[in-house]
Amino acid sequence: MQAVLLGPPGSGKGTQAAALADRLGFQHLATGDILREEVKNKTKLGMEAKKFMEKGELVPDKLILEMVSSHLKPDVAYLWDGFPRTEEQAVGLDAMLAVRNLSVDVAVLLEVPDAIIIRRISGRLSCPGCGANYHRETLPSKKEGVCDRCGTRLEARTDDRPEVVARRLAVYREQTSPVMRYYEKQGKLVRVNGDQPPENVTAKLAAVFEAAKGKSQKVDG
Ligand code: AP5
Secondary structure, eight states: OOEEEEOOTTSSHHHHHHHHHHHHTOEEEEHHHHHHHHHHTTOHHHHHHHHHHTTTOOOOHHHHHHHHHHHOOTTOOEEEESOOOSHHHHHHHHHHHHTTTOOOOEEEEEEOOHHHHHHHHHTEEEOTTTOOEEETTTBOOSSTTBOTTTOOBOBOOGGGSHHHHHHHHHHIIIIIHHHHHHHHHTTOEEEEEOSSOHHHHHHHHHHHHHHHHHHHHHHHO
16 A cells, blocks of 8 residues: 655644554655755765755755655555655656556645645744654643654754745645646545644544555455
8 A cells, every 4th residue: 555645835744644654554754854864964865955955945856766766665555745746756656666566546635725834834843853743832742842752852944934935835836736636637636624633634534544445455356
């Protein structure tokens, strides 16, 4: 089972993937998290990617596809978060899966209005240690400013500055909309209202993924 989680910046992809991956037997693969790790470690890819990320632009498809391919393990059910982000990446993912006799089973689009996104991103805190996500008001850590999971001091992401967020939203509309159409044409796109309490979104997504899993098992069997 291969599931894609689509949605604008701040729509809750990371939050939901973290809540659902273990429960549903997925491995959570977030290209944004991998890139931030590369930037932190000052690798060649990280140094190249940083130039795009700090401006809110997409990292070039070629680099992303090579990076994803190097992380892909056989026989793993992935929950893809923040990837694919362009039609070229969607076609690239299909090609990588096809050689393993796999395909994307479902693509879920988390829909959240821009005004809510801006409120969410401006309150977001992330853990540079383990990648856990918090929000100053809606999802605070137990001890202020410290990660519940690993005790690292929480930080605001450098690309969460208002001018960069505006560019990320524009890039999402221009470059990621074709990905929605790509999956819609294949009858794989499911839209979920992401503007509700996190646990309600989790319940809805769990139902969508369970239904898709049932369908894919029927096809396989
Ligand atoms: P990436 O890390 O993928 O960022 P993004 O897609 O912009 O998404 P975010 O991580 O900002 O948000 P999210 O949807 O995960 O929301 P979250 O759960 O954190 O990409 C960063 C950059 O890397 C890109 O700009 C690009 O440069 C590059 N990149 C990455 N992948 C790439 C690719 N494939 N191709 C090219 N370039 C790529 O939630 C946000 C906040 O809201 C949190 O504080 C959370 O606690 C809160 N929250 C979540 N859900 C709810 C809810 N239901 N109610 C209230 N608050 C909520």
